[in-house]
Amino acid sequence: MRRSARLASLAIAAPPLAIVVWLFFLPFLSSAHLSFQREGEWSLRNYYLVWRLYKLDVLYTLGISLVSLMLVVGIAILLCGYLRIVGYRPVEFLFKIPLFVPFVVVGHGMRVLLAPRGTLNSALAQAGLIDLNDPPSIAFTWAGIVVSLVWKNLALAVLLVLGAYRAVDETYLEAARNVGASAFRQIRDILLPMAAPSLVVASAFMFTSMLASFSIPLMIGSGEAPQMLMVDVFYRINYQNDLGTANALGIVSYLLAMGVAGYYLRTITVKS
Amino acid sequence: MSRGVARRSLRAALAVVAFLFIFAPVSSLVIWSFTRRWFWPHPFPQEWGLFYWKQVLQGDLFRALHSGFLIAVVVTVLTLVLTVPLAYLLARYPIPAKPLILMVFLLPHAFPQLPVFVNSTTLLYRVNLGGKFWGVVLIHMVGALVYAVWTMTAVFKSIPESLEEAAWNLGASHLKSFFSVALPLATPGLIASTLLVFLYSLDEFTGTLLVGSPFVLTLPVYMYRTSVGYELQVASIAALILMLPGILLLVLLERFLKAEYLSMFGRL
Amino acid sequence: MEVRVEGLTKRYGRVSALDAVGITFPSGALTAILGPSGCGKTTLLRSVAGFVPVDAGRILFGKDDVTQLTPQARGTAMVFQNYALWPHMTVFDNVAYGLRLRRVPERDIRARVEKVLDLVEIGQLEGVLGRKPAALSGGQQQRVAVARALVVEPRVLLMDEPLSNLDAKVRQRLRVEVRRLQKAVGITAIYVTHDQEEALAIADTVVLMNAGRVVQVGAPPEIYFRPASAFAAEFLGVSNQLRGTADPGALAIGGQRLPYAGPVRGPAIVVFKASDATLGPTGPPAAAPEGGAVLRGTLEERLFLGAVYRHYVRIEGETVMVDAPEPAEPGPVAVRVPPAKLQVYAAPAG
Numbered sequence: 001m002r003r004s005a006r007l008a009s010l011a012i013a014a015p016p017l018a019i020v021v022w023l024f025f026l027p028f029l030s031s032a033h034l035s036f037q038r039e040g041e042w043s044l045r046n047y048y049l050v051w052r053l054y055k056l057d058v059l060y061t062l063g064i065s066l067v068s069l070m071l072v073v074g075i076a077i078l079l080c081g082y083l084r085i086v087g088y089r090p091v092e093f094l095f096k097i098p099l100f101v102p103f104v105v106v107g108h109g110m111r112v113l114l115a116p117r118g119t120l121n122s123a124l125a126q127a128g129l130i131d132l133n134d135p136p137s138i139a140f141t142w143a144g145i146v147v148s149l150v151w152k153n154l155a156l157a158v159l160l161v162l163g164a165y166r167a168v169d170e171t172y173l174e175a176a177r178n179v180g181a182s183a184f185r186q187i188r189d190i191l192l193p194m195a196a197p198s199l200v201v202a203s204a205f206m207f208t209s210m211l212a213s214f215s216i217p218l219m220i221g222s223g224e225a226p227q228m229l230m231v232d233v234f235y236r237i238n239y240q241n242d243l244g245t246a247n248a249l250g251i252v253s254y255l256l257a258m259g260v261a262g263y264y265l266r267t268i269t270v271k272s
Numbered sequence: 273m274s275r276g277v278a279r280r281s282l283r284a285a286l287a288v289v290a291f292l293f294i295f296a297p298v299s300s301l302v303i304w305s306f307t308r309r310w311f312w313p314h315p316f317p318q319e320w321g322l323f324y325w326k327q328v329l330q331g332d333l334f335r336a337l338h339s340g341f342l343i344a345v346v347v348t349v350l351t352l353v354l355t356v357p358l359a360y361l362l363a364r365y366p367i368p369a370k371p372l373i374l375m376v377f378l379l380p381h382a383f384p385q386l387p388v389f390v391n392s393t394t395l396l397y398r399v400n401l402g403g404k405f406w407g408v409v410l411i412h413m414v415g416a417l418v419y420a421v422w423t424m425t426a427v428f429k430s431i432p433e434s435l436e437e438a439a440w441n442l443g444a445s446h447l448k449s450f451f452s453v454a455l456p457l458a459t460p461g462l463i464a465s466t467l468l469v470f471l472y473s474l475d476e477f478t479g480t481l482l483v484g485s486p487f488v489l490t491l492p493v494y495m496y497r498t499s500v501g502y503e504l505q506v507a508s509i510a511a512l513i514l515m516l517p518g519i520l521l522l523v524l525l526e527r528f529l530k531a532e533y534l535s536m537f538g539r540l
Numbered sequence: 541m542e543v544r545v546e547g548l549t550k551r552y553g554r555v556s557a558l559d560a561v562g563i564t565f566p567s568g569a570l571t572a573i574l575g576p577s578g579c580g581k582t583t584l585l586r587s588v589a590g591f592v593p594v595d596a597g598r599i600l601f602g603k604d605d606v607t608q609l610t611p612q613a614r615g616t617a618m619v620f621q622n623y624a625l626w627p628h629m630t631v632f633d634n635v636a637y638g639l640r641l642r643r644v645p646e647r648d649i650r651a652r653v654e655k656v657l658d659l660v661e662i663g664q665l666e667g668v669l670g671r672k673p674a675a676l677s678g679g680q681q682q683r684v685a686v687a688r689a690l691v692v693e694p695r696v697l698l699m700d701e702p703l704s705n706l707d708a709k710v711r712q713r714l715r716v717e718v719r720r721l722q723k724a725v726g727i728t729a730i731y732v733t734h735d736q737e738e739a740l741a742i743a744d745t746v747v748l749m750n751a752g753r754v755v756q757v758g759a760p761p762e763i764y765f766r767p768a769s770a771f772a773a774e775f776l777g778v779s780n781q782l783r784g785t786a787d788p789g790a791l792a793i794g795g796q797r798l799p800y801a802g803p804v805r806g807p808a809i810v811v812f813k814a815s816d817a818t819l820g821p822t823g824p825p826a827a828a829p830e831g832g833a834v835l836r837g838t839l840e841e842r843l844f845l846g847a848v849y850r851h852y853v854r855i856e857g858e859t860v861m862v863d864a865p866e867p868a869e870p871g872p873v874a875v876r877v878p879p880a881k882l883q884v885y886a887a888p889a890g
Contacts (some may be wrong), residue, residue, distance in 0.1 A: 250387025
């Protein structure tokens with residue numbers, strides 16, 4: 001490449017790179033740095049605090065993400081199987097809607113739907129299914145977070161899984177149908193194994209997004225411990241102004257995300 | 273013909289369940305936005321009306337809408353200008369340190385945003401951009417650039433290189449072939465990507481909350497505040513307004529929005 | 541198991557892929573459906589398998605009306621053009637899959653899979669059973685596909701251009717084997733192909749289709765030597781067509797007249813095969829002692845094809861091909877066709 005061309009490409013690449021490095025990579029490094037700082041000195045106390053105060057929250061975050069992921073993937077495998085084999089455009093369209101609904105709106109929508117005095121309880125009371133004097137609540141519990149994460153992520157899962165299913169040639173399904181495979185067996189024996197690599201990638205993708213979810217648990221989670229990790233980080237900064245511990249929590253969340261990323265990178269490289 | 277009946281009822285059941293599942297939270301927003309008064313434990317609001325809509329559109333909500341829209345426009349224009357040439361370079365030329373550049377634009381996807389943005393906020397305050405319009409623009413641009421670089425590079429890569437080689441072969445310069453061959457062919461993909469960048473900025477919450485609060489207010493942050501403050505009617509109206517551009521985009525462009533643009537977007 | 545379709549009709553928009561097709565596929569015979577691409581032959585096969593719902597008509601397996609049955613319930617087995625061997629399963633699992641769906645005990649499965657793979661002459665069983673389809677040659681994949689179809693003991697075997705993805709040599713060999721196998725199993729087989737040579741070589745009966753309709757049904761020699769229409773004649777060989785007018789006793793092609801005693805009157809199409817014609821020097825009409833047709837023309841071009849030279853002769857504004865073992869020189873020539881090899885058809889209206 002000629003020298004002038006190199007300079008031109010550098011000039012083109014530099015501004016966007018500078019923004020991302022300045023506002024993502026430097027802060028990323030500084031969170032590692034600050035997580036070892038306490039009152040201006042190097043210290044492991046932040047991590048000790050994370051261990052003492054937040055180890056349950058880490059498990060809680062992993063647990064909620066895992067349960068949500070299982071639900072999302074389980075539903076998507078069957079639903080997309082139906083959409084792939086039988087096909088139903090209106091339902092396919094319906095499941096694209098959550099993709100375009102911001103997380104905060106999902107949080108608020110679930111609040112008014114699932115709160116003790118929310119519209120779901122109103123509707124159920126109309127049907128005589130619950131007692132309004134002692135209304136059950138899904139909002140402000142772990143279940144509320146799970147429902148909201150499933151609602152939002154199912155759209156993404158349907159998009160990705162259906163894409164992977166569509167990449168499976170129709171004749172593979174016809175061959176199975178031809179020897180007598182029901183729709184369920186076609187999903188289990190043909191679509192699922194053939195789409196498995198994409199499914200693993202999609203799962204890892206969604207799992208890290210669930211781990212890192214912030215506005216949904218902020219709005220629909222309970223005000224008490226345990227909390228999702230991102231909410232812990234936010235509260236630590238906002239209410240305690242404790243950058244050190246917040247960053248140590250951040251590092252823990254990076255490690256969790258990296259673990260997942262590493263796992264799916266390994267499955268991909270093993271496969272290929 | 274009982275199998276036909278079973279198949280049709282399965283289909284109908286699926287449609288009903290899917291519809292209820294998707295529209296339950298949305299319909300709750302609609303009910304609340306038209307509620308004037310709703311005393312528990314009444315199953316429906318006692319008084320309906322446009323009261324809050326009128327009130328809200330004259331107050332803070334309009335201000336948040338206005339500044340959020342302005343930020344989104346600036347972010348989109350800047351992102352487009354910075355990304356299109358870079359995406360083309362990455363798709364076509366063996367530029368120096370390409371793997372490193374791709375890495376810089378890939379990693380932000382793999383890590384949680386919030387703990388990083390906490391420190392980005394500190395950096396922005398240090399250069400006196402915290403709580404300012406341009407600070408919010410910059411923090412939005414991190415996500416917007418990362419998203420745009422990947423989708424737009426994919427768009428340019430999907431145009432066969434032989435089409436441009438044919439132009440070079442006829443004597444067109446690289447600049448000329450970019451404008452007369454690559455850019456026209458890439459336009460539909462670039463438009464889809466640009467619209468999603470706009471939507472991302474309009475919907476962005478985390479960065480705006482950290483960098484902008486309490487001075488720069490956009491609709492998502494306004495909605496969050498009113499919701500946790502139990503101004504449920506106001507928050508529901510804000511939520512509905514916030515959903516509008518996305519749904520509009522979905523309805524108008526459904527056929528053009530490929531999975532590759534959407535998959536990353538669904539996570540943002 | 542005799543298979544019969546009656547009045548089978550399938551439309552895609554305004555195009556008729558099948559237009560009231562009625563055929564009987566005799567029990568235990570191999571019937572080839574032959575036709576150009578888009579003639580409806582694959583649609584016919586797929587509607588018999590149940591993959592294509594038809595708009596009208598009936599499909600009967602023996603006395604069973606299967607028209608409304610799902611593919612799963614029909615008991616057909618199909619060999620696909622791309623084989624459609626499941627890439628994530630081993631050869632054994634591919635063949636065993638249909639048996640597992642039928643809840644055959646695992647021990648019997650093993651025996652039946654090995655038996656059917658022997659039948660299709662897959663070769664060393666141990667070397668093949670545990671492999672994935674991608675590790676096999678094209679010919680072996682084809683054998684596995686046939687084995688997977690036969691192992692479930694289907695009522696009807698359907699083959700959709702099963703050899704078209706193979707190279708010419710392998711194709712020739714497997715053709716023989718498909719025929720041997722079908723006779724050995726004694727199954728009713730329907731074989732779709734666009735290759736006339738393959739259809740003639742392999743089938744007991746050939747069904748020739750065009751534009752969603754059956755054009756001609758017959759044994760291969762009958763189809764080849766007595767094509768029922770100009771289309772059939774054209775499709776079944778490298779053949780020439782000339783437009784003319786048939787009168788009692790004579791056939792006019794441009795300014796030339798041939799003796800003619802057939803039944804056709806009015807606008808006609810004259811068809812003969814390139815290999816049936818010979819070239820000679822132009823001379824007086826007496827140069828046709830055996831009473832055949834002689835047409836005067838100009839030799840314009842000559843190609844060497846290996847076994848023969850193909851000559852392109854311009855006759856009355858149309859070009860015909862004549863294959864001969866010896867090359868002829870460009871210039872005026874006479875094309876001679878024995879009377880038995882010259883087919884005359886009424887020209888289709890319009």
